[in-house]
Amino acid sequence: MSPRRRLLGTQVRTLARRSVVRTLRQPAQLVPAFIFPLFLLAVNTGGLQRATRIPGFPTHSYLTFALAIPFMQGALFSVMNAGTDLARDIESGFLNRLALTPLRGPALLAGLLAGAIVTALAQATTYILVGLVAGASFAAGAAGVAVIFALAILITLGFGAIGLFAALRTGSGEAVQGLFPVLFVTLFLSSMSLPRNLIHTVWFREVATYNPVSYLIEAIRSLLITGWNAQALELGFGLAAAIALAAMVAASVALRNRLERT
Amino acid sequence: MTPSRPASIEASALVREFKKGPRAVDGIDLHVAPGEIYGFLGPNGAGKSTTTLMLTTLLPPTAGSARVAGYDVVREGPAVRAAIGAALQEAALDPLLTGREHMRLQTALHGLPRAERAARGEELLERIGLREAADRKVGGYSGGMKRRLDLALALVHRPRILFLDEPTTGLDIQSRAALWQEVSRLAADDGVTVFLTTQYLEEADVLADRVGIIDHGRIVAEGTPAQLKSQIGRPSVEVVPLDAGQRGPLAAVLARFGEPTGASPNGVAVRLRGGERDLAEVVRALDAEHIAVEHIQLHAPSLDDVFLAKTGRSLEGAGDQPQPEEAANREPIAAHSGATA
Numbered sequence: 274m275s276p277r278r279r280l281l282g283t284q285v286r287t288l289a290r291r292s293v294v295r296t297l298r299q300p301a302q303l304v305p306a307f308i309f310p311l312f313l314l315a316v317n318t319g320g321l322q323r324a325t326r327i328p329g330f331p332t333h334s335y336l337t338f339a340l341a342i343p344f345m346q347g348a349l350f351s352v353m354n355a356g357t358d359l360a361r362d363i364e365s366g367f368l369n370r371l372a373l374t375p376l377r378g379p380a381l382l383a384g385l386l387a388g389a390i391v392t393a394l395a396q397a398t399t400y401i402l403v404g405l406v407a408g409a410s411f412a413a414g415a416a417g418v419a420v421i422f423a424l425a426i427l428i429t430l431g432f433g434a435i436g437l438f439a440a441l442r443t444g445s446g447e448a449v450q451g452l453f454p455v456l457f458v459t460l461f462l463s464s465m466s467l468p469r470n471l472i473h474t475v476w477f478r479e480v481a482t483y484n485p486v487s488y489l490i491e492a493i494r495s496l497l498i499t500g501w502n503a504q505a506l507e508l509g510f511g512l513a514a515a516i517a518l519a520a521m522v523a524a525s526v527a528l529r530n531r532l533e534r535t
Numbered sequence: 536m537t538p539s540r541p542a543s544i545e546a547s548a549l550v551r552e553f554k555k556g557p558r559a560v561d562g563i564d565l566h567v568a569p570g571e572i573y574g575f576l577g578p579n580g581a582g583k584s585t586t587t588l589m590l591t592t593l594l595p596p597t598a599g600s601a602r603v604a605g606y607d608v609v610r611e612g613p614a615v616r617a618a619i620g621a622a623l624q625e626a627a628l629d630p631l632l633t634g635r636e637h638m639r640l641q642t643a644l645h646g647l648p649r650a651e652r653a654a655r656g657e658e659l660l661e662r663i664g665l666r667e668a669a670d671r672k673v674g675g676y677s678g679g680m681k682r683r684l685d686l687a688l689a690l691v692h693r694p695r696i697l698f699l700d701e702p703t704t705g706l707d708i709q710s711r712a713a714l715w716q717e718v719s720r721l722a723a724d725d726g727v728t729v730f731l732t733t734q735y736l737e738e739a740d741v742l743a744d745r746v747g748i749i750d751h752g753r754i755v756a757e758g759t760p761a762q763l764k765s766q767i768g769r770p771s772v773e774v775v776p777l778d779a780g781q782r783g784p785l786a787a788v789l790a791r792f793g794e795p796t797g798a799s800p801n802g803v804a805v806r807l808r809g810g811e812r813d814l815a816e817v818v819r820a821l822d823a824e825h826i827a828v829e830h831i832q833l834h835a836p837s838l839d840d841v842f843l844a845k846t847g848r849s850l851e852g853a854g855d856q857p858q859p860e861e862a863a864n865r866e867p868i869a870a871h872s873g874a875t876a
Binding site for chain 1: 591592593594595613616617619620621623624625627628629631632636639640641643644645646672688
C-alpha cells in the first residue's frame with residue numbers, strides 16, 4: 274500500500290473513532306434518536322391498527338407495516354447529529370486545526386459519517402429487536418434483516434451527508450437544526466402511514482409518488498411484509514445510493530469551498 | 536536580523552480584501568529570519584489574524600505573494616502546512632475529547648509512525664505540564680490549560696515555524712508567563728521561528744526579537760522593541776501639581792525642558808530634550824519656582840508610544856474605536872523595514 278493511501282486510511286480511522294466517541298459522549302443527542310421513533314411507532318400502531326381492515330392493505334399487522342418508519346426517522350436524526358457536530362467544528366475553529374494537517378477531504382467526510390453509521394447500526398438493532406418482541410413479522414427472514422441493515426446504512430450515509438452539506442454551506446449548528454423539520458415533512462408526505470395505492474387524496478398521492486422517501490420506506494417494508502421484492506429493493510437501494518452520491522458530492526464541493534486552504 | 540538573511544517567512548505587498556468590506560490586509564511586506572520571534576502587534580481588527588490565515592495557507596491572498604519555509608503559500612500549500620505549526624486565535628479543541636485523545640488525533644492526522652505517536656504525545660503533554668490532566672475532557676480545562684494543549688498540538692510534527700495568533704488573550708498572568716517561557720524556549724533551544732500576533736504591548740516587548748506594528752492592514756512600524764522606542768526618542772516627564780491652580784506656571788517651567796506631550800487630566804507632561812538626565816534639573820527648577828508637586832513620573836518610551844506616534848491613537852482600546860477618517864489618508868509607512876531593522 275502506498276504511503277499516501279496508508280495515511281488516508283489512518284486519517285479515516287482516526288476521525289471515525291473521534292466521531293464515535295463524540296456520539297457516545299452526547300447522550301442528550303443520542304437518546305432522542307432511539308426513543309422518539311419508537312414512541313411514534315407505539316402511537317401509530319396503537320391508533321392506526323384498524324387501517325389494516327381497508328381492502329387492499331398489505332398486512333394484518335400495522336406494527337409490521339409501520340416498523341419501516343423508525344429507520345427513516347433515525348436517518349433524519351443523523352442529518353442533525355452529523356451536521357451539528359461539523360457545524361460546531363466550524364464555529365469553534367476545530368476545522369481549521371484539521372485543515373492545517375495533511376488531512377484529505379474524503380477522509381474528513383468519511384470520518385464524520387462514521388459516527389452516524391454506528392448510531393444507525395445501533396438504532397436498526399434496537400428497532401428490529403423491539404419489532405421482534407412486539408410481534409412484527411419479518412417475511413424475508415434473517416437475510417432480509419441483513420438487507421435492512423445494509424439499506425439503513427446507505428440511507429444514513431445519504432442523510433448524514435445532507436447534514437454535512439448543510440453544515441459546510443452555513444457553518445451554523447442552528448441552520449442544520451432548522452433543516453430537521455423540513456426533512457421531517459418529507460417523511461409525512463410519503464407513503465409512511467398508508468400504501469400509496471390507498472391514499473385517496475390525489476395531490477397527496479402525487480406528492481408521495483414523487484417523494485423518494487416513499488421508496489426507501491417501501492423497500493424496507495417489502496422485506497418485512499412480502500419477502501423478496503426485486504423492484505422495491507432496486508428502487509430503494511437505487512434511490513438511497515443516488516441520494517448518498519449526490520449528497521456526498523455536494524458535501525465535497527462545499528468542503529472545498531469552506532476550506533479555502535491553498 | 537537583516538533582510539539579506541534567508542527568510543523563514545517573507546511576504547511582499549500582501550493584500551486580502553473581503554467582499555463588501557475594507558482591505559483587511561493592505562500591502563504588507565515581511566521578512567522573518569529563522570529562529571526569530573516576530574511579534575505582530577496591533578489592535579483588534581488591524582489585520583493580524585487575516586495575515587496569519589494567509590501565511591498558514593488557510594486563506595488565499597487577494598494580491599501579493601508570500602513564502603513560508605521557502606514555499607509559496609498559494610502554489611505550495613501542502614508543503615507549507617507540513618513545515619508549520621499553528622495555534623490560531625481561539626483554542627480550537629474538542630470539549631468532548633481528553634487531552635490525550637487530542638494528541639492521538641493530531642499525531643495520527645500528521646502521519647507520524649504508529650510506534651512514535653504515543654511517545655510524542657506523552658513527551659509534549661509532559662512538557663506543557665498536562666500529563667496529570669491528560670485523561671480529563673478538555674471541556675473542563677482552564678483557559679491556560681487549553682492554550683498550552685493548543686500549543687502542544689501545534690508542535691506534534693516538529694514544525695520549523697510556529698504561528699501563534701493571540702496565544703495569551705484572556706489568560707491570567709501566571710498562565711501567560713508560562714506560555715511565554717515555553718515560546719522563548721522553543722525559539723532558543725529548538726530554533727523554531729515564531730510568528731506571534733498579539734494586542735498586548737508587554738507580550739511583544741518581552742517576547743519578540745522584532746516587532747511589526749500593524750494598523751488598518753498596514754505595517755506602520757517595524758524593528759526591535761528597543762529600535763522602535765528609540766524612534767520615539769526621549770522619555771517624558773509628567774508632573775501633577777499639589778495646587779491645580781499652578782498648572783500654568785508648571786507648564787511654563789516644563790516647557791524649558793521639552794515639547795508638551797499627552798498627560799493625565801491634572802498633570803502636565805513634556806518630552807525631555809536631554810533625556811533622563813534632565814529629570815534632576817526639572818526637580819530643581821520646580822523647587823526654585825516654589826511649585827509644590829503631588830506626583831512626578833518619568834515615562835520611558837513604550838511600544839504604545841510608538842503606536843501613538845505612528846497612528847495618532849493609543850493601542851489600548853484602539854480596536855474598539857471608530858476608524859478615524861485620517862487613517863485612510865495616513866502616510867503609508869515606508870520606513871518600516873530597512874530603516875529600523
